[in-house]
Amino acid sequence: MSFGYLLVKLVLKIKGEKQSWSQNPIDYQKKRKQNIHTPNKWLLYGCSFKSTKIGKNKITNITPKNLHSDFLILYCHGGAFVYGPTKENWKMLAKVARKSGSKVWMIDYPKAPENTIETITENVYQVYQEAVKVSKPSKIILMGDSAGGSLILTLAQRLVKEQKELPNRLIPITPVVDASVSNPKIEEIDKIDPILSINGVLSANKMCVGALSLKDPLISPIYGDLKNLPPIHLFMATDDILTPDQEIFVDKIKQNDGDIDVILGEGLPHVWPILPIMTEAKAGIDEIVAIINKA
Numbered sequence: 001m002s003f004g005y006l007l008v009k010l011v012l013k014i015k016g017e018k019q020s021w022s023q024n025p026i027d028y029q030k031k032r033k034q035n036i037h038t039p040n041k042w043l044l045y046g047c048s049f050k051s052t053k054i055g056k057n058k059i060t061n062i063t064p065k066n067l068h069s070d071f072l073i074l075y076c077h078g079g080a081f082v083y084g085p086t087k088e089n090w091k092m093l094a095k096v097a098r099k100s101g102s103k104v105w106m107i108d109y110p111k112a113p114e115n116t117i118e119t120i121t122e123n124v125y126q127v128y129q130e131a132v133k134v135s136k137p138s139k140i141i142l143m144g145d146s147a148g149g150s151l152i153l154t155l156a157q158r159l160v161k162e163q164k165e166l167p168n169r170l171i172p173i174t175p176v177v178d179a180s181v182s183n184p185k186i187e188e189i190d191k192i193d194p195i196l197s198i199n200g201v202l203s204a205n206k207m208c209v210g211a212l213s214l215k216d217p218l219i220s221p222i223y224g225d226l227k228n229l230p231p232i233h234l235f236m237a238t239d240d241i242l243t244p245d246q247e248i249f250v251d252k253i254k255q256n257d258g259d260i261d262v263i264l265g266e267g268l269p270h271v272w273p274i275l276p277i278m279t280e281a282k283a284g285i286d287e288i289v290a291i292i293n294k295a
Contacts, residue, residue, distance in 0.1 A: 001267055004278040012194050021200035028082040028113070028204065036087055037108055043090040046098045055126040056119070058108040062093060068101035071168070071292060072135040075104055076124060078146025078173075078271060080204035081112045089145070092274045092285060096143075099289040105131065109151070116210030117219045124151050125158060128167075137165035141292060142230075145271045146242075149175025153221035156229050166230045168295050171288060173235040174270050177222040178245040179205040180214040185244035193241045195270045201241070222249045231259040233291050235284065240270040263287055 012018065020027065037058060039049065044062055051060045075093060077085040085108055097104045107127050109120050131140055142152035149172030159166055181202050190198055202214075209219050217224030222245060232253065236246050253260045265272045265280060273284025 002279040005268070005275075005280060008275050008278055009194050017195055018193070018197060021195065022197040024199040024203045025207070026080065026082070026200040026203040028080075028207070031079070031083040034086045035083055036085060036090060039090045043087060044094045044097075047094050054130050055123045056110040056115070057123050057127055059127065060106040060108065062097050062104040062106065064097040064101055064103075066098065066101050067103065069103075069292070070135075071100070071102045071139050071141055071295065072131060073097075073100075073102055073104045073141045073143055073292070074107060074127060074131055074152075074167075076107050076109065076142075076144035076148030076151040078144070078148045078274075079111070080201060081117070081120065081147045081208040082204050083111065084108075084148075088271075088274045088276060091276070095285050096288055096292070099285070100292040102292060107148075112204070112208035117208050117212065117216075118210065120208070121151065121154055121158070121218055124155050128155060128159070132165065138168050140167040141169055141171060141295060142167050143171040143173070143288070144175065145173035145274055147176050149173055150177065150179075150219065150221060153177070153229075154218055154224065157217065157221060157224045157226075160225065160228050169231040169233065169291070170229070171233045171235070171291060173273055174237055174240050174242055175221075175234075175246070176201075176205070176242060177220065177249045178215070179209065179219045181205070181241065181245070183244040183248070186241045189239065189241045189243065192239050193269060194239065196241050198241060222252065226252050226258060227256045229253070229258055231261070233261045233263065233288075235263045235265070235273060235287075237265040237268045237270060237272050239268060242270065 077089040144152040
């Protein structure tokens with residue numbers, strides 16, 4: 001455990017992050033105080049950017065000054081479907097753009113509880129439809145963290161179902177794969193997870209699901225069709241309550257002869273590649289860039 005992670009854990013404790021995720025219902029309005037819908041040049045240092053609208057999404061097109069890759073990365077941020085993006089999302093994306101020399105689209109999608117998962121996923125789908133007009137699907141990479149990781153998985157499942165051209169690969173970072181968070185192993189990990197807790201995650205998922213079941217594939221991709229998906233590079237963490245479901249997801253992908261690579265953060269928490277000042281996060285970003293460069 002790096003000194004940087006020790007500092008992050010201390011800050012999380014002082015901020016009461018774990019406590020905030022232990023509330024039912026989760027205080028999503030308070031969480032939204034972290035929102036940054038329009039970045040500034042300091043958050044996206046080394047990149048130019050412009051924003052546009054696609055459906056209900058705000059899309060920020062991030063272009064590094066050293067653009068040399070023909071890949072387009074479509075990124076869905078986390079935030080339990082109810083808030084985001086945050087400064088950590090923007091800073092991470094700027095690093096990925098600069099280091100890979102690739103363009104990135106930040107998808108700031110509509111949020112629950114004002115919108116249900118049906119509206120959210122439909123809007124993310126609309127972004128992909130626009131992206132393939134400017135980039136070949138083989139040159140598109142889907143990336144997302146937490147709830148955003150779920151959204152890129154359900155998008156890929158829809159594309160397979162509709163027999164559309166698929167993106168090059170998927171990079172889900174500690175995604176929500178089962179919104180019911182009912183795996184009995186989760187309670188034990190809840191004791192060591194420094195960020196998430198079952199009550200808050202379940203509360204946010206219920207705000208998003210609308211009339212559907214929490215195990216509907218639209219919000220829980222683990223219950224969807226896992227055949228014929230693009231190659232998956234899954235970032236997991238040992239100290240994350242979402243990991244037990246991700247382990248089942250990995251097994252199911254393998255049973256369906258899927259191509260999945262797991263990058264495990266030992267002793268690390270939810271969304272660890274996005275957290276600030278940690279050497280482990282830097283290593284995670286370098287791994288993401290390596291995946292893009294080898295695609």
